[in-house]
Amino acid sequence: MRESGGLALVRRIGRRVEALGRRARRSHRLAFVVLLLVQLVIAIASRVWMTLVPASFLIVPLVVGGVLLQFGELVALTGITTALGSFAVLSRGLTLPRLGFVLVLLVVGWILITSAKVRSRLGVAGTRSESMLMELRDTLTAQGEMPKLPSGWRVEVAIQSARGSTFSGDFVVSTMHGDILEVALVDVSGKGIDAGTRALLLSGAFGGLLGVVREEEFLSSANRYIRRQDWDDDFATVVHVVLDLRTGDFDVRTAGHPPAIHFDAWTGRWQTRDADGPLLGLMESPEFKVNQGQLKLGDALFLYSDGMVETPRRDIGRGTDRLIGHAERLVAQGFLGAAAHLVASAGGPGDDSAIVIIHRTPA
Missing domain, CATH: 3.60.40.10 (PPM-type phosphatase domain)
Known part of the structure; x- marks a missing residue:
């Protein structure tokens, strides 16, 4: 019974996640707001608990934004993510590895923006063009x-x-x-x-x-x-x-x-x-x-x-x-x-x- 209940719970969670994913694909503005809040939380957590929450976590929502967001929203998310990452990392001191991390954020954002610009010519965003x-x-x-x-x-x-x-x-x-x-x-x-x-x-x-x-x-x-x-x-x-x-x-x-x-x-x-x-x-x-x-x-x-x-x-x-x-x-x-x-x-x-x-x- 416990295994059955646990399996049912996993399935319910999976359906919820799938429903949220479909809703995010339909509502780009909602996805943008959620990703922006996630980036803000990661930046603050990385600044407060630098050993537990590495600033590199900022890259994950940025990549997700490259899949879900429209071109303008992705540009805004990239700029805000770079600013938050710079704040979380460079406020601890200016060193070469920390400058390198900010550069990596910029490069990843540039790659995602370039890809989104190609898709924007079709008037579709995210994975819809591939679909x-x-x-x-x-x-x-x-x-x-x-x-x-x-x-x-x-x-x-x-x-x-x-x-x-x-x-x-x-x-x-x-x-x-x-x-x-x-x-x-x-x-x-x-x-x-x-x-x-x-x-x-x-x-x-x-x-x-x-x-x-x-x-x-x-x-x-x-x-x-x-x-x-x-x-x-x-x-x-x-x-x-x-x-x-x-x-x-x-x-x-x-x-x-x-x-x-x-x-x-x-x-x-x-x-x-x-x-x-x-x-x-x-x-x-x-x-x-x-x-x-x-x-x-x-x-x-x-x-x-x-x-x-x-x-x-x-x-x-x-x-x-x-x-x-x-x-x-x-x-x-x-x-x-x-x-x-x-x-x-x-x-x-x-x-x-x-x-x-x-x-x-x-x-």
């Missing part, structure tokens, strides 16, 4: 989720950002209307977080176009949208697939993108499905050809970005052969988990890599 970035990342990830396919079909998606960033210039959008599945794999110019903002913008726009415009007009509509953005020397490549889930018939259209790869389970052959088309955003009214085929039982269709096949030391042709070699080893397991495996084994670490595998599972 916004995480929400944007989650939105980009959620838009790449595939619709639920009927029995006999399986689709896998894997995306790996350059240099371990959580933002990627590669993204996938898809929709299903009736028995028609539309998938577009897009590669935005740039790498990692540099291309992440444009990828987020385009993923919403391209996701809205899928299933709304006619399949053969999707790339033309996407090209007009990018042209309206008036970006300087920025472009996007796309591979767009329209698949009839009843018959397995598919259309592939590409815009400056590596060709899709079709695995024929009956012959064991691998065939590239190329449909030459210009990069999106560079021409006013481009034309996009179509490559048609059919997925029979056991067949698979691979869509991938250039990060999977191209490196500074290897051209796309050799990279495609290498990707096929990796994929061929996964035929026996029915390509189960193949997307994540191929991104990890064939994807280039210095570029964004993405792959989509559509597999018509055998009976």
Whole structure:
């Protein structure tokens, strides 16, 4: 019973602390006043009981203020903390270590103020800017989720950002209307977080176009949208697939993108499905050809970005052969988990890599 009561007490205290933290994040003025009072108490206690309360405790509330406060409030807290620290330390006598402590306070405050100034450009304070970035990342990830396919079909998606960033210039959008599945794999110019903002913008726009415009007009509509953005020397490549889930018939259209790869389970052959088309955003009214085929039982269709096949030391042709070699080893397991495996084994670490595998599972 005692252990249960103690555990309940700890939980209540934890909830109170969490509630206070949420309230402090919402009310910056309240947090500023509380931190100011804490700094005042620490400074007085350090002056009275210098052996029990070191003046270095002043750094802790200052760091907390860097997380919770707005830019102007943080500047005020830094100045007041420096003044209180100087009073608590230098009133005992002017020595080099005490001057060094005041200098450390100033340096810590300067670092926190610099960081807060960057966040203030977004009009948000504290950890809210980081939360916004995480929400944007989650939105980009959620838009790449595939619709639920009927029995006999399986689709896998894997995306790996350059240099371990959580933002990627590669993204996938898809929709299903009736028995028609539309998938577009897009590669935005740039790498990692540099291309992440444009990828987020385009993923919403391209996701809205899928299933709304006619399949053969999707790339033309996407090209007009990018042209309206008036970006300087920025472009996007796309591979767009329209698949009839009843018959397995598919259309592939590409815009400056590596060709899709079709695995024929009956012959064991691998065939590239190329449909030459210009990069999106560079021409006013481009034309996009179509490559048609059919997925029979056991067949698979691979869509991938250039990060999977191209490196500074290897051209796309050799990279495609290498990707096929990796994929061929996964035929026996029915390509189960193949997307994540191929991104990890064939994807280039210095570029964004993405792959989509559509597999018509055998009976």
